[in-house]
Amino acid sequence: MTIRDRVPPLTSLPLPAAVDRRLLGKRWPVTELAPPPPGSGLAPVLGDAGPPVIGHALDSMRFGPAFALRRFETFGPVSWMGSFGQRFVVLGGPEATQQALVNKDKAFSQEGWKFLIERFFHRGLMLLDFEEHHLHRRIMQEAFTRDRLAGYSRQWGPVLREGVGAWGRPGRPRLYWALKRLTLDVASRVFMGMPSGNDAARLNRAFVDSVRAATSLVRFPVPGGRWAAGLAGRRTLERYFGENLPAKRRAPGPDLFSVLCQATGEDGEQFSDADVVNHMIFLMMAAHDTTTITSTAAAYHLAKHPEWQERARAESLALGDDYPDLAALDELKTLDLVIKESLRLTAPVPSLPRKTVKDVAVLGHHVPAGTLVTLSPSINHFSPEHWTNPHAFDPERFAEGRREDRSHRFAWMPFGGGAHKCIGLHFGMFEVKAVLHEMLRAHRWTVPERYRVRWDYVSLPVPVDGLPVTLTPR
The missing domain is CATH 3.30.43.20 (Uridine Diphospho-n-acetylenolpyruvylglucosamine Reductase; domain 2)
Structure with missing residues (x-):
């Protein structure tokens, strides 16, 4: 047999x-x-x-x-x-x-992640284990409370509306790259408290190099190779966050960088400077890469299924012209279904x-x-x-009355699970909704009927052709 x-x-x-x-x-x-x-x-x-x-x-x-x-x-x-x-x-x-x-008997550790990404995302939250992970997660949770998320949403609203509006005339942009620039702008403003520009572009290159280095077949720094580029990217990120950290300690603001510098655990624990740098490098990668992938996947399905795009647009237009707060984003039920189905079909990790x-x-x-x-x-x-x-x-599979995601605790797991379940999952869902909401207000977009997106899985999923769409301003 x-x-x-x-x-x-x-x-x-x-x-x-x-x-x-x-x-x-x-x-x-x-x-x-x-x-x-x-x-x-x-x-x-x-x-x-x-x-x-x-x-x-x-x-x-x-x-x-x-x-x-x-x-x-x-x-x-x-x-x-x-x-x-x-x-x-x-x-x-x-x-x-x-x-x-x-992992009831603690037989599985995060050492598997360390094999792949330790050199580039050293001591990020996802790489920590057991009691140390629990301590760091408890401190970091202060950065992802409902009140903090509400503050972040007030910051990203103008950034998203300005960015999506700037796509401008009808054309065929490669949507993945347009969304990546947009989510990097959000990450720059909301996470780092800095405007987009030359620094943001340089940091984005460093993040891309660090992520892609994880799946290098040649895992030592050959000049011109992916591993060497990833190590250089890590040094760029360490230098940037290290240079800006003292100012964040002295004069905190509403951005995540500042929040981590000030975050305090139940017993008064705080992150060291090295902890803040390590966590910022990891969170910046996790936040803007996964948001880009999910936004791209959802936008692709909305292009392939115009009836869902129009249904979602009607809900967005019903919110009016104000920047949506968290309560308003919660009302976008169609987008909720579409995003969950897109996460199922294209898991960002x-x-x-x-x-x-x-x-x-x-x-x-x-x-x-x-x-x-x-x-x-x-x-x-x-x-x-x-x-x-x-x-x-089939987004309706997530609707009440079906809820196929409840067929098993781990049937749907785009955010992982257990003790290491993504700490920013609510942040990510709200940001993706906000991105798509602004797109629906400003544009219609389509792809040819026979077009099928093809994903590159060299690191995290990226559409091979960047997902060209026909974009028409409303």
Whole structure:
């Protein structure tokens, strides 16, 4: 009996033929990750190394969710694969995901993230573990209270209206890049308290280089390589935040940088200067990159489904001309459905790495201590057991009366889960709503009927062509 005989097929899985050719045309030897302890009753984790050294890294980056889904269909919810010269155990499906993210016995650490991004996002909140993470998160929570979010929304309103209005004449802009500039302007004003301009452009380049460096196949600083560019980007960011930190300590403002400089925990704990710099670098990346991806994905679906665009526009126009506060943004129910469905179809963070700090059993499989592990939200988001027609755009699946996202605690997990669930998830949802609200007020946008966006998964998802749209001012 083969592995494929033992795993139920995902019959609703429309995968590119190239994925099948790459995965099924070349049969890499299937082996055990490690023998289970004698008498444990556990099964070994099966998988394959893929091509020498690079393993399946290139296929994963090229095909993204399609690759992850085919591996799940082939091997089931617990398997291993070679990537970046390492062996990764891949956990897919809500049940396996739940065990790793709830992490009751503290077997899974954030060391998996450190393997990928430690050199570029050193000691960011997502890289901290257990008690230290809890302490830092508790202090940082002060920056994401409802009152703080209300203050941020008052700052981003004028920035977004001015930015979207400046798109101007009818044309075919590449929407991803227009949105990236816009969200960077928001991050510059709201997070750093600085106007956009030369510094903002330089910092954006540094963030892009740092993010893309994480998936470098050559992981040492060859001149002109991605790893070297990422290290240079990190130095640029450290220098900027370090130089501006003393002024934020002396004269705090409403921006996130200032808030972190002043934030105090329940017992009077405060962040050190190094903590503030590390957290700002991580938060700036997480905030403007994920907001750009989600805004782009939602705008694409609104272009492909003009009936949803008009439905959302009617709600936005009903708010009038004032900058929307949080209560007004809460009234945009159609956008809420569209954004959630867009997050399901294009998870902004396509993998969540971990590392085991002790032997652990996952769904009856033995995973030894010291194993790199990765979780794949896309596998959960396309599960036919939890979603009706999972590859279709259907925002109503999130509406009351259906709520397919409640089919399992981890059926929908664009913000992760457990102790490390995204601390800025409400900030992100409000900002994406505000971006789309301003677009709906100012423009209509379309794409050709046969157009399909193709995502590049080299780091975080980016549309290969930048998503060209036909933009018409209202």
